[in-house]
Amino acid sequence: MDRDPPIQKTCGASVPVPPAPHLTPGQQAVLAALQQQPQPISAQALHGVIRGQRSIGLATVYRALELLKLLGLVQHRVTLTGETLYSAVEQDHHYLTCLQCGVSVPVDSCLVQELAARLQGTSSFRIYYHTLEFFGVCEGCEG
Numbered sequence: 001m002d003r004d005p006p007i008q009k010t011c012g013a014s015v016p017v018p019p020a021p022h023l024t025p026g027q028q029a030v031l032a033a034l035q036q037q038p039q040p041i042s043a044q045a046l047h048g049v050i051r052g053q054r055s056i057g058l059a060t061v062y063r064a065l066e067l068l069k070l071l072g073l074v075q076h077r078v079t080l081t082g083e084t085l086y087s088a089v090e091q092d093h094h095y096l097t098c099l100q101c102g103v104s105v106p107v108d109s110c111l112v113q114e115l116a117a118r119l120q121g122t123s124s125f126r127i128y129y130h131t132l133e134f135f136g137v138c139e140g141c142e143g
């Protein structure tokens with residue numbers, strides 16, 4: 001990947017969320033591990049990552065993810081196969097997803113950030129994150 005950097009950078013990447021003081025060590029570990037993932041990851045895979053460093057149960061990982069979601073620190077997306085993938089909210093990635101083979105390709109830019117900021121300013125809603133996904137057929141499946 002030696003292409004020129006996109007003008008519109010992946011939004012939010014420069015705003016790291018400081019660890020919330022009221023999180024338990026287990027919840028902190030889940031959040032920290034998630035922030036290190038370059039791609040959204042399933043709870044089971046994340047469990048595998050954390051288990052390499054500390055003793056933690058899969059149920060604890062699930063509970064921590066649910067809590068972190070409510071705190072606006074974690075978001076999730078559901079793949080075509082029904083798998084739930086989690087990511088830290090500052091990793092604002094969007095995807096092109098193939099309806100035939102299910103492959104997901106990240107999109108470099110996010111044009112929704114401006115809209116989100118405007119909504120945040122004009123509504124009484126506190127916005128944690130947004131989702132945007134494009135569906136179609138990939139090059140390999142089209143041929």
Ligand SMILES: [Zn+2]
Nearest residue numbers: 098101138141
């Ligand atoms: Zn495909």
Ligand SMILES: [Zn+2]
Nearest residue numbers: 092110112113
């Ligand atoms: Zn975005």
